Amino acid sequence: MMKLLLVVGIILLAPLLGGLLTGIDRVVTARLQGRQGPPLLQPFYDVLKLISKETTEVNSMHRFFVYVSLIFVIFTTVLLLSGGDVLLAIFALTLGSVFFVLGGYASNSPYSTIGSERELLQIMAYEPMVLLACFGLYYVDRSFFVKDIIASPYPAVIFLPGVFIGFTYILTFKLRKSPFDLSMSHHGHQEIVKGITTEYSGRDLAVIEVTHWYETVIVLALTYIFFANANPFSHVLAVFACLVIFFLEIIIDNTFARVKWQQALTSAWVVTAVLSTVNLFILSYFR
Secondary structure (H helix, E strand, C coil): CHHHHHHHHHHHHHHHHHHHHHHHHHHHHHCCCCCCCCCCCHHHHHHHHHHHHHCCCHHHHHHHHHHHHHHHHHHHHHHHHCCHHCCCCCHHHHHHHHHHHHHHHHHCCCCHHHHHHHHHHHHHHHHHHHHHHHHHHHHCCCCCHHHHHHCCCHHHCCCCCHHHHHHHHHHHHHHCCCCCCCCCCCCCCEEEHHHCCCCCCHHHHHHHHHHHHHHHHHHHHHHHHHCCCCEEEEEEEHHHHHHHHHHHHHHHHCCCCCCCCHHHHHHHHHHHHHHHHHHHHHHHHHC
């Protein structure tokens, strides 16, 4: 019964936290740009408004893939926050991203197709680093389970500084921040209109937004794992680290212009090859 309540609590509370973080993101971004900006709860108002709007369905598969993507992202969130297998969680998250790409292809829109292709490039860019981060966490405690990793005497970041820096680098992809927001745009006047989400509207677009809220919680939960350990104070430090990384991503988003996909892919692979590979080689040699 307690496990069921935990799962239900995670499913309900995670998007609330993700929506609040999105609201904070928009408020801070507005302040950095010298604007008044929207209220903190504006993301929730936007989703409610989208739900009430008429939904234009291009075809049945176009909608189906988005809802399946949401299911896998929810599964990933529950698995991570309940102390489950981090490697299985990453595979489920990747599968959710693949279904999102398939939804973009299913619309047969040229803008959506280009967005889907760029989304695939983003997955190719950040996925090796995410997997190596999982392997690094395993090397530290010989377990893929989050509950075992955060019960270690020492935080994983002590043994994985290079992996953590590389992981922080690719978070810009997953949080869809500039300069790596390649596959979609929040504005309709970009070169790919709204990219992979061009043909989505109403409830379907609301589902995509809620999915992103879950993804925000997921990436911060992975950051949390690097800092949390058996010391109760470390959990406070881990939360602080998550907030620092989150605000750093907002600053990066407002500082850098979008780069070409070649630069995004190359830079991510170089960071992965140099930082994480060397870090894991040293760790495997001395442990």
